[in-house]
Amino acid sequence: METFFIVFWIIVLIVIFITIATYAIGGMSAAPWVPLWKKDIRRMMQLANVKPGETLYDLGAGDGRMVLIAAKEFGAQATGFEIATLPYLLAYIKIKLLGLSGQANDGQAKIRYRNFFKQDFSKADVICIFLTPKAMKKLKLKLQKEVKPGARIISYAFHLPGWTETKKDKPNQKTTAIYIYQK
Numbered sequence: 001m002e003t004f005f006i007v008f009w010i011i012v013l014i015v016i017f018i019t020i021a022t023y024a025i026g027g028m029s030a031a032p033w034v035p036l037w038k039k040d041i042r043r044m045m046q047l048a049n050v051k052p053g054e055t056l057y058d059l060g061a062g063d064g065r066m067v068l069i070a071a072k073e074f075g076a077q078a079t080g081f082e083i084a085t086l087p088y089l090l091a092y093i094k095i096k097l098l099g100l101s102g103q104a105n106d107g108q109a110k111i112r113y114r115n116f117f118k119q120d121f122s123k124a125d126v127i128c129i130f131l132t133p134k135a136m137k138k139l140k141l142k143l144q145k146e147v148k149p150g151a152r153i154i155s156y157a158f159h160l161p162g163w164t165e166t167k168k169d170k171p172n173q174k175t176t177a178i179y180i181y182q183k
């Protein structure tokens, strides 16, 4: 019995350690997990003019709320990339529970446990970003090299250095800016 409790607590401590460590790694790599308001996600989808069947990437997907809305409400083939274990698991469970991962769906949502700096962006029609200005600086050349002509990049709150926006949406003082770029 005593051994059982020791093993149990070791496992609990390992899980807590991995959760905190991967959260910190995400924060240092590109941005900590700060979930977007769903109304802002819908605003981003509308500004990007996301159409059914389009391939959408969310770089740093958190708990998957963006890929779920993109798939469910806009019919996108949406994939999110996440490296922090807790939000990744939440996204994975939500996608499975909502049955949005199957090929049969018009809109499809996927979550990948992957560093998006190692992901090729050439297949994306729409790329969504809510990251720190420092991470955007790191990302700009990769985006310039890999994003296909006509694809849109939507950035929440921060301007993407080295790119000229096709539109900046900031309806009033209180609303956070959203920047849209097209290659």
Ligand SMILES: C[S@@+](CC[C@H](N)C(=O)[O-])C[C@H]1O[C@@H](n2cnc3c(N)ncnc32)[C@H](O)[C@@H]1O
Binding pocket: 023, 025, 026, 027, 029, 030, 031, 032, 033, 034, 035, 036, 041, 058, 059, 060, 061, 062, 063, 064, 065, 066, 081, 082, 083, 084, 087, 114, 115, 116, 117, 130, 131
């Ligand atoms: C500000 S949150 C994004 C919120 C999310 N897009 C939403 O719709 O709520 C940034 C996320 O990026 C993740 N992240 C940071 N660096 C990453 C990397 N290199 N690869 C994958 N995910 C990363 C963080 O763990 C965090 O969950």
